[in-house]
Amino acid sequence: MGLSEVNANMGVIIKEVKQNMKGLTRWKELYIPLYATSIALIGVICNSLVQVERDLTQIKIKEYEVSFKSKQKGYAQFMHSVTASFDACWSGNRENLNAQLQQTETNYFEL
Numbered sequence: 001m002g003l004s005e006v007n008a009n010m011g012v013i014i015k016e017v018k019q020n021m022k023g024l025t026r027w028k029e030l031y032i033p034l035y036a037t038s039i040a041l042i043g044v045i046c047n048s049l050v051q052v053e054r055d056l057t058q059i060k061i062k063e064y065e066v067s068f069k070s071k072q073k074g075y076a077q078f079m080h081s082v083t084a085s086f087d088a089c090w091s092g093n094r095e096n097l098n099a100q101l102q103q104t105e106t107n108y109f110e111l
Helices: 003-091 094-110
Strands: none
Touching: 003 094
């Protein structure tokens, strides 16, 4: 095997290595950034969906709090007026009983 054959073989090997490097360059320049961008985009979309779900849950909780607070207050007033009616009945005070029953009825319909 002479020096010219070794140079020819080296030339072929160098060409093959350059061809393989072109494939690696393609991966490095196209596929890896595309993959990284798609992963980041999926993360942003998932985070947005979680945030929307969290906001909707907070809205439902706040609506429940607002509606429950008024009902709780109304029920407390109703029970207070019922208790006052029983006290007026027990004491035999008819005028106070009528007033307390009116208040009980008003509180009931406010619920």
